[in-house]
Amino acid sequence: MMWKKFLPNDFVPSVRDISPEYLKKREIQGIITDLDNTLVEWDRPLATPDVRSWMENMKAHGIRVVIVSNNSKKRVFAFADPLNVPFVCRAKKPLGKSFRKALEILDLPKEKVAVVGDQLLTDIYGGNRSGFFTILVVPVAQSDGFMTKINRMIERKLFRWFEKKGLFPWKEGVRGKSVDL
Ligand SMILES: [Mg+2]
Numbered sequence: 313m314m315w316k317k318f319l320p321n322d323f324v325p326s327v328r329d330i331s332p333e334y335l336k337k338r339e340i341q342g343i344i345t346d347l348d349n350t351l352v353e354w355d356r357p358l359a360t361p362d363v364r365s366w367m368e369n370m371k372a373h374g375i376r377v378v379i380v381s382n383n384s385k386k387r388v389f390a391f392a393d394p395l396n397v398p399f400v401c402r403a404k405k406p407l408g409k410s411f412r413k414a415l416e417i418l419d420l421p422k423e424k425v426a427v428v429g430d431q432l433l434t435d436i437y438g439g440n441r442s443g444f445f446t447i448l449v450v451p452v453a454q455s456d457g458f459m460t461k462i463n464r465m466i467e468r469k470l471f472r473w474f475e476k477k478g479l480f481p482w483k484e485g486v487r488g489k490s491v492d493l
Pocket residue numbers: 346347348349350429430431
């Protein structure tokens with residue numbers, strides 16, 4: 313069923329809810345994470361102290377992290393370099409190529425890697441069709457770049473449909489108003 317590829321394996325309010333314990337329970341040792349509106353607001357150039365300590369905590373627990381973003385090299389490099397985190401930019405998610413590249417960087421079997429992101433159409437769909445465990449987060453900001461705005465319109469329809477089918481047990485306040493459910 314096509315629509316199943318848009319459904320995440322799990323959903324959490326924020327990347328901060330993805331702890332080493334959470335990952336250990338699921339036997340996950342690596343993370344492929346989106347950048348814009350997943351780690352920080354799409355228009356915030358640098359990591360917040362929060363994100364920085366999340367990254368450091370992951371490293372301290374032996375969890376490998378790679379950033380995979382559809383955004384430009386300029387944007388992704390400026391964000392990832394100070395954190396000393398590897399990245400794939402201009403990723404063209406949901407296409408599979410960048411996920412394969414990220415997996416090479418992580419040097420882990422696919423079964424031990426989770427894809428994290430704020431969008432169903434790029435992060436979750438891409439992660440699912442490449443065979444990863446997928447985790448959806450609430451977008452950090454309620455605003456989006458131009459292309460994402462278009463994706464959100466389709467996403468809202470998917471959310472409504474999932475809700476109607478009882479497939480997506482979002483609780484009020486978890487997803488919040490960010491997608492106008
Ligand atoms: Mg994003």
